[in-house]
Amino acid sequence: MKLVAGLGNPGRQYAGTRHNVGFDVIDALTRRHRVGLEAAPVDAVMGKWRRDGELVLLVKPLTFMNLSGEAVGGLMRYFKIDAGDVLIVADDVNLPLGRLRVRGAGSEGGHNGLRSIAQHLGTMDYPRLRIGVGRGDTERDLADHVLAMFAPEEQPEVEQAVTRAAEAVESWVTDGLAKTMNVFNRD
Secondary structure, X not given: OEEXXXXXXXXXXXXXXXXXXXXXXXXXXXXXXXXXXXEOOOOEEEEEEEEOOEEEEEEEEOOOHHHHHHHHHHHHHHHXXXXXXXXXXXXXXXXXXXXXXXXXXXXXXXXXXXXXXXXXXXXXXXXXEEEEOOOOOOOOOHHHHHOOEXXXXXXXXXXHHHHHHHHHHHHHHHXXXXXXXXXXXXX
């Protein structure tokens, strides 16, 4: 069993923001594979997707970004899933808009959602897929930037990145981390 958690903030006011691209990837996967989301045993919604005989939980924590680890850690314990079988999908202001980066471990890079995940898992060694949302104006508060909507001219690139990120998740489930890194870290 694998778990893919897309990070974001619940609520309509956060839909379409930079911080919610993780949720957008989960939404893309549920549409693509006709998976419904329902209440999870923790503060999250999840869908069950079968891929090549493997059960994959598609998860959107409802704890808000900075407490994402509570939901992810709770689901990992409930379903007895190891950290290596979890993929966290999150935004990254340190990557250019639309760039994907898949890693098997690493730092949280100042991302509070990833920090919460590491605290609740007790390790930084878990796969993650980061989606570049750009840094924007360095004079602007970073929290304001990640909670802002994408500009209309950024939409095509963001939509393409979400589609490619969904493909990267599918690759991770089917082909594993190394191959996914080789394919999706090239651009």
